[in-house]
Amino acid sequence: MVKATISADIVSSTALSVFDLMHLQSVIRQFLDELSVKSQNTDWGRLFKGDSVEIFLSNPHEALRVALLLKALVKKTFVESNMEAKQSLFKKFGIRIAIGIGEMRVADKNRDVLDGEAIYYSGRALEKGTKEGLSIKRTMFFASKDSLFSEQMDVMLGLLDMLFKEATSKQCEVLYYKLLGMSEVEIAEKLGVVQSVVNQHSNAIGWNAIESAVNYFEKLNFEK
Numbered sequence: 084m085v086k087a088t089i090s091a092d093i094v095s096s097t098a099l100s101v102f103d104l105m106h107l108q109s110v111i112r113q114f115l116d117e118l119s120v121k122s123q124n125t126d127w128g129r130l131f132k133g134d135s136v137e138i139f140l141s142n143p144h145e146a147l148r149v150a151l152l153l154k155a156l157v158k159k160t161f162v163e164s165n166m167e168a169k170q171s172l173f174k175k176f177g178i179r180i181a182i183g184i185g186e187m188r189v190a191d192k193n194r195d196v197l198d199g200e201a202i203y204y205s206g207r208a209l210e211k212g213t214k215e216g217l218s219i220k221r222t223m224f225f226a227s228k229d230s231l232f233s234e235q236m237d238v239m240l241g242l243l244d245m246l247f248k249e250a251t252s253k254q255c256e257v258l259y260y261k262l263l264g265m266s267e268v269e270i271a272e273k274l275g276v277v278q279s280v281v282n283q284h285s286n287a288i289g290w291n292a293i294e295s296a297v298n299y300f301e302k303l304n305f306e307k
Contacts, residue, residue, distance in 0.1 A: 085305045086187045087143035088197065089128075089136070089150050090205035093157065094176040094219065096134035104133065110160050111136060114153065119192075127192045136178075137205075139190045139197055146182045147300040150223070151293065152262050154180055154247060159255040175248060176222045181209035182240070184227040184305055200228065222247075227305075239296055246289045257284040258293065 096104060108130060115128035115138070126145070128138035136153070140146055158177040183205025189198040204226035212224040223244040225236035247255070260270045267285065271278040 086201050087140040087146035088183045088201040088205045089138040090209040091136040091178050091180045093134040093178050095172040143184050143305045144301045148297050150180050155255040155259040159252045179222040181205040181224040250288045254284045254288040258288050
């Protein structure tokens, strides 16, 4: 059975203060815990080396939504650092993410082991797409055994990536809750603002295009 994995790393994590990095790590761990609980432990993830993330998803159709949730989560998380040049990279890009689709030989949460095609694909795609310093151009990638399909998905992720580059933390916060399925009324109540503000942030980050991409991804046939 085809599964999905996500490999990710925080951009310019060394630019963050120890306090900010620990806060961000805590936020990501909570996200991974909630992912596992929601899926009744069929999905899980791990944070390692301080700034790297790997996620296993039993249903590959969830991969894009989860990847975008992680992207929005990191970009909406407030950090404060005195290393302005490098911090600007973090604020602009947040986290690099690669989705891998394929078979998995082992996905054992208790032993903390991930081994198989999917994690190989996402790990290699992230490694290949990672650029250093100011040469960063993209932060979202896709890989599978089908090279043509991977190229098509990579193009879509590249376009979605563009929507995130200039997005504010508030826009990413609204996007995060929309990806969770919350209505604008519910989000407004949660954030303590009027619905029109939520709608403005939603339109500014391109929610309609993002929602269309997620819905399209969820209908794909990954078994062929």
